Amino acid sequence: MQKILAIISLLFLTVQYSAQIxxxxxxxxxxxxxxxxxxxxxxxxxxxxPADYSTSKKYAVLYMQDGQMLYDPEMTWNKQSWNVDDIIxxxxxxxEIRNTIVVGVWNDSKLRHFDYFPQKPFESLTAxxxxxxxxxxxxxxxxxxxxxxxxxxxxxxxxxxxxPLIDEKYSTYKxxxxxxxxxxxxxxxxxxxxxxxxxxVFGGAACLSTHWTGTFTNKNNPFxxxxxxxxxxxxxxxxxxxxxxxxGDQTLDALYPEIQKKADIIMTEAGYxxxxxxxxxxxxxxxxEEAWNKRxxxxxxxxxxxx
Numbered sequence: 001m002q003k004i005l006a007i008i009s010l011l012f013l014t015v016q017y018s019a020q021i022x023x024x025x026x027x028x029x030x031x032x033x034x035x036x037x038x039x040x041x042x043x044x045x046x047x048x049x050p051a052d053y054s055t056s057k058k059y060a061v062l063y064m065q066d067g068q069m070l071y072d073p074e075m076t077w078n079k080q081s082w083n084v085d086d087i088i089x090x091x092x093x094x095x096e097i098r099n100t101i102v103v104g105v106w107n108d109s110k111l112r113h114f115d116y117f118p119q120k121p122f123e124s125l126t127a128x129x130x131x132x133x134x135x136x137x138x139x140x141x142x143x144x145x146x147x148x149x150x151x152x153x154x155x156x157x158x159x160x161x162x163x164p165l166i167d168e169k170y171s172t173y174k175x176x177x178x179x180x181x182x183x184x185x186x187x188x189x190x191x192x193x194x195x196x197x198x199x200x201v202f203g204g205a206a207c208l209s210t211h212w213t214g215t216f217t218n219k220n221n222p223f224x225x226x227x228x229x230x231x232x233x234x235x236x237x238x239x240x241x242x243x244x245x246x247x248g249d250q251t252l253d254a255l256y257p258e259i260q261k262k263a264d265i266i267m268t269e270a271g272y273x274x275x276x277x278x279x280x281x282x283x284x285x286x287x288x289e290e291a292w293n294k295r296x297x298x299x300x301x302x303x304x305x306x307x
Contacts (some may be wrong), residue, residue, distance in 0.1 A: 022072035024091030027051045030070065037161055039153035041108045045162065046071065047170070048085055048102040050092055054169045060100045060178035060304060063158060063202075065116065065187030069077060069105030069289055080289035087296050097304035098178075103166055105158070107187075113142045116186035117149040117214060118193040121227040129222040136215035155194055159201050175203075176240065180303050182206035184292050185252070188245075189214070192231065195243065199236035206244045206299035207250070208292050212259040216252070222260050231266055238272045243298040245278070248285030257281065278302055 021029050027250050032045040053059070064070055064084065073081040084102055091097045102287050109117065122130065134147045158181075165172050181202045183191045188207035195205040214223035247256040247261065281299065283290045 022046065022075050024048065024071055024085040025083070026085050027053070030086075030164070034291075035162070037157045039157040039161070040150065041111060041183060043106040043108055045106065046104040047166070047187055048088075049170075050089065050099070050101070053171075054099070057099055058171055058178075059095060059097050059132050060174050060180065061103060061163075061166060061170075062171050062181075062300075062304070063103045063106065063162075064104060065183030065190060066112075067106040070102070070104045075120075076289070082289055083294055084292050084296070087293070089174070090305075091297060091300060093307060096301055097264065098306050100304055101170060101172065105162070105188045110285075111150070113137065113186060114147070114150045115154040116183075116190040117147075117292065118189060118227055118230065119149040119151040119153055120197075121223065121230040122149050123216075124230070125222055126149070126225055129226075129282065131135060131188070132213055132220060133223055136217060136221065137142075142216075152188055152197075154190065155197055157192065159198050174207075176200060177203045180204040180206070182208070182299065184208040185211045185287065187258075189227075192243075195236055195241060196231065196234040202304040203240065204242040204244075206303060207246075208244075208299070209287055209294070210245055210249050210256065210260065210263075211252075212250070212263070216255075218255055221254075228259070228262055228266065231272075234273075235266065235270045238270060238276050242276045242303055243267070243272065244280075244302055245280060246295065247290060248279040248282045248301075250284060250286040250288065252287035253254070253285065253291075263285045284290075 021031055027048055027050045030047045034042045035045050036042050048117045066131045067077050070082045070084045073079050137147050165300060179202055181191045188210035190208045192210060195202045212219055212224050212227060215221055247260055249255050249257055267277050
């Protein structure tokens with residue numbers, strides 16, 4: 001009975017929070033509730049507008065994954081958030097970035113791994129390798145059904161459905177030089193995948209604590225090699241794109257540094273330089289919204305610098 005009551009309570013809180021608009025320190029949030037898509041399950045989209053938002057000006061657009069974790073820690077499952085509104089408001093006030101709005105796309109908690117797991121690298125695996133990945137995800141509790149990524153459809157949702165709506169409803173620049181995508185962990189991985197799959201849509205990506213492993217182990221895991229091969233083959237032109245990576249070395253981030261170093265080599269060989277690429281390492285930092293909040297200003301200043 002106690003377990004049933006606990007489940008009912010959790011469901012109630014989920015519904016309650018999904019109906020509430022997050023409180024913000026600066027600017028305001030306008031919600032596109034329960035966005036219906038041909039490609040993914042319905043989800044909320046929280047659009048953050050700066051305090052002085054005006055249709056007489058044009059704005060760059062930053063699309064961010066895990067939208068329910070971005071603004072109000074009192075509404076998140078772990079009582080942590082990125083506090084994106086606070087950080088961007090400060091950067092705008094100090095004139096450190098161009099005018100920007102943020103499109104926070106909620107995840108579907110049951111299907112997050114399906115939506116964010118890069119599909120083409122997975123499909124390039126052998127049948128045995130796919131089974132290994134599936135088994136590792138099942139053991140970690142990330143999949144209670146046969147795992148098959150839906151990330152190509154997720155990106156279609158962003159590019160073919162959501163972006164046109166945002167550009168129609170808000171005063172935005174529509175070009176790649178002003179369209180960015182960002183996220184952490186699996187959200188960082190899908191942001192990498194997005195800029196590789198749609199280089200004519202996204203001009204920059206911020207990938208914090210990128211979950212290169214896909215699963216939750218580096219042992220007997222074929223996915224990192226596969227995703228790095230994809231990355232090497234599909235990196236966008238450094239003349240027109242900017243990419244940011246980072247990671248710590250504690251908790252889940254401990255899985256990333258060695259793989260990230262291999263990705264850094266690929267970046268260098270592709271012609272990326274300090275002008276259009278950063279990879280930063282943060283010893284002692286863990287895998288959490290609190291950690292990402294502390295360093296979010298760095299990729300924002302890098303991607304959204306004033307021209």
